[in-house]
Amino acid sequence: MMDLDATDKRILAELVANARISTTELARKVGLSKTPVAARIKAMEEIGLITGYRAILSPLKLGLTHVTYLEVRLSDTRERALRAFNEAVRAIPEVEECYMIAGGFDYLLKVRSRDMADYRRIMGEKISALPHVHATSSYVAMEAVVEQSWMSL
Known part of the structure; x- marks a missing residue:
C-alpha cells in the first residue's frame, strides 16, 4: 500500500469528482506544477490504486429506476x-x-x-x-x- 500524503488525497478526490479534469487544472487545484501531479498519478496507477477511468451513466436516465x-x-x-x-x-x-x-x-x-x-x-x-x-x-x-x-x- 502506498503512503498517501495530503496532496495525493486531494488529487484522488479531484479525480473521483471529475476524471476528465486536465492535468493543468488538477495541478492548479492542488497547488503543484503539472509534472509532479502527472508523476503522482502515474505512481498511483502503477501500484494499482487507480485502476482506471470510466464514464458513469445515470441509471435513472436510462430508465433503470x-x-x-x-x-x-x-x-x-x-x-x-x-x-x-x-x-x-x-x-x-x-x-x-x-x-x-x-x-x-x-x-x-x-x-x-x-x-x-x-x-x-x-x-x-x-x-x-x-x-x-x-x-x-x-x-x-x-x-x-x-x-x-x-x-x-
Whole structure:
C-alpha cells in the first residue's frame, strides 16, 4: 500500500469528482506544477490504486429506476460450484453488484431493472437459471438515501 500524503488525497478526490479534469487544472487545484501531479498519478496507477477511468451513466436516465437486493442461497458451496456461479452471474448485465456473504445466505446481488415486471423477467430467465441456485429472497429498494462511489481518504 502506498503512503498517501495530503496532496495525493486531494488529487484522488479531484479525480473521483471529475476524471476528465486536465492535468493543468488538477495541478492548479492542488497547488503543484503539472509534472509532479502527472508523476503522482502515474505512481498511483502503477501500484494499482487507480485502476482506471470510466464514464458513469445515470441509471435513472436510462430508465433503470427499480433496484432490488437479492439474497441467494446455493445448493452447493464447494469451490467448483462457487466458481461456476461467479462466472455465470458476471454475464448478467442487470446485476450491478454481487458479493459473497458470510452469514445466513451465500450471495447478495444488487439488480437494476425498469420496473417490477422487468425484474420478474430477469429473475425467471436469468437469476433462477444460475448454477446451484437453491433459494432467493428479494428486497425492493424504495429510495436511495446514500450512494457513494468512494470512501473518504
